[in-house]
């Protein structure tokens with residue numbers, strides 16, 4: 318796809334037919350652009366990179382090399398699903414990098430949210446670049462850039478390259494097949510490509526992942542508790558007929574007194590956050606049914622070691638941001 322401006326006549330992709338037409342067009346464009354060369358793609362499991370991977374697999378098959386970096390801050394079941402869908406079902410060449418210890422060692426004792434984000438971002442580039450160096454003959458870098466990324470980078474709000482900051486030694490040409498699409502269109506295309514619903518309709522999830530929800534210095538035990546509590550919150554709220562725009566768990570670095578087996582039991586508090594928003598610039602805390610809250614409370618207390626209290630974050634944005642860090 319050439320040019321960074323969406324043509325005025327480009328139809329919004331809202332139906333399977335329009336999605337299929339887009340897919341067919343992209344496959345022939347990708348084939349022409351890439352020829353018999355190799356493409357590298359950082360595959361996070363998010364909808365944008367997943368759609369790009371699925372398009373590239375259709376277009377150039379095993380000339381695509383996907384790298385999935387597990388930084389330890391992904392949600393429960395995510396790395397497993399990436400391997401299952403892309404390696405096992407779609408037959409992609411997928412390099413899985415278990416970088417959990419590496420990230421968590423670097424993050425040990427770090428409390429400042431911005432430093433945490435910087436460490437995670439830099440470490441990600443380092444791990445990805447190390448993998449790229451091991452490979453021969455890569456000429457292209459696939460990216461899940463979407464149209465809002467381009468608009469925002471034009472306005473100077475953020476740099477649009479998802480894997481921006483790759484060291485200069487890499488002279489990759491970018492392959493960005495969904496760069497003129499809005500998020501809802503990427504989802505329609507993903508669905509048409511046969512990706513699973515929980516990948517296509519995935520909630521927004523920050524790059525630094527659970528790192529910004531394991532508030533304060535990240536420890537492995539609290540991170541594990543957060544991963545479990547988050548899975549319960551998503552599973553239970555996901556059962557509602559109408560689900561909020563974003564919902565997840567947070568576990569701050571704070572303990573309070575509890576009682577278990579007639580003994581004092583110091584534990585963490587798991588916080589439930591559920592918001593509705595249009596653009597994430599402002600957001601409203603969602604009123605959840607008491608039965609849902611109660612089930613979440615009971616399950617977290619019964620199933621998540623180390624948690625002895627469940628709280629509900631009823632704050633709106635502003636003044637509270639959606640994420641806690």
Ligand code: XMP
Nearest residue numbers: 521522523524525563597634638639640641
């Ligand atoms: P805040 O916390 O600023 O979040 O109210 C607004 C929306 O952005 C998401 N978010 C991020 N997304 N990288 C991302 O890709 C990040 O570092 C990041 N931080 C926040 C957040 O989940 C919410 O949807």
